[in-house]
Amino acid sequence: MEEKDPIENKFNTTFSGYEQEPPSRVWDNISGKLHPGVKHAGFLARILAFSFFRNKPILFFLTIGGISVSLLFTGVYFGFKNHPTIRGHAYAGEARLNRGSAELFQVADKVMPWDSVTHYRSAIIDNFGHFQFSRVGAGNYLLRIAPEESSEAAKNFLPSWFDRYATSDSCTRITLGNKDVNAEVHLVQIEKKKN
């Protein structure tokens, strides 16, 4: 340990426990950066209080309107963000299926006992083989595509499960988080009896 001279000693002892109260604006800035939403809410609350008590109805209702519109857009944004979409195409051989339906089943249990599988929603397959389930909640799903009974595809292809299975017990499960899922389904071809 080096010995300190009188100057060093004086500075060391004076400033060892030195404290000074900082201006309150420093904490305002820091907490504003840590919690920006709270800061903005406080700002809006001050405008509302000012306009209400100073009898400024236009400012008051404009602020209320602004908050309402912001909340509406925020709600819509988060509503869509947290409820993604399952979309995809159905194929009958090389061609896209042009008439049929898509059925989505929800699996409540990870090990998939059959009493935990419930029908969730249906969708029509358009002329380009496209189907879509919007605003689907997070979870596990099974997807079944069925060609329309009167269609040409129904004569050659079985109703099939994602992504190319004839039965549900071996099919691929779709696990939906907060991102959209693209599911391409290939119908299983009917094996023709050889004469």
Place this chain on the structure above:
Amino acid sequence: MIDHDYDLLSRCLKKEVAAEDQLYHQFAPKMYGLCLRYAGNETEAEDILQDGFMRLFNHMHQFRFEGRVEAWIRRIFVRTAINYYQQNLKFSMEVELKNADDLPALQEDALSALSAKELLAIIQHLTPAYRTIFNMHVIENYAITEIADLLGISEGTARSQFHRAKNRVRQMLIQRENYHTIS
């Protein structure tokens, strides 16, 4: 006290607003005192204080819950102050000072009579480089090798810069003493 500080840090890690508020108000006066020593004026000290607390809140997860919380926080603020002046920390030999032996002796009773405010004014009159080295070695008790490492300079440079800084402080103290004696 250590348990209390650990508990406070744990609550801050859980983003408890009340704990963040408590942590700030517990340590802000000490850290502002530190910032004032490293800064050239109060505005810069406030900037360093703000940067230091933002760095503290953003890097809180790196605390290992070993040793004193205050010592860890103090190191964060010293590093923040160094970063703040990084571009101005020029360790050149631009200011040639008289050798310490050539300076007249300083009256010890005059030195002991100096207040914290007067000493702070003397520190703030140093260049950022001298101020940083002087603070780190004399008040924060960093070893010269550690200072050299933190500032990215050689040990020889750190040592010579420290002696120059101390001579500059001595010179200012003598000038101040002469001024008061004459007046």
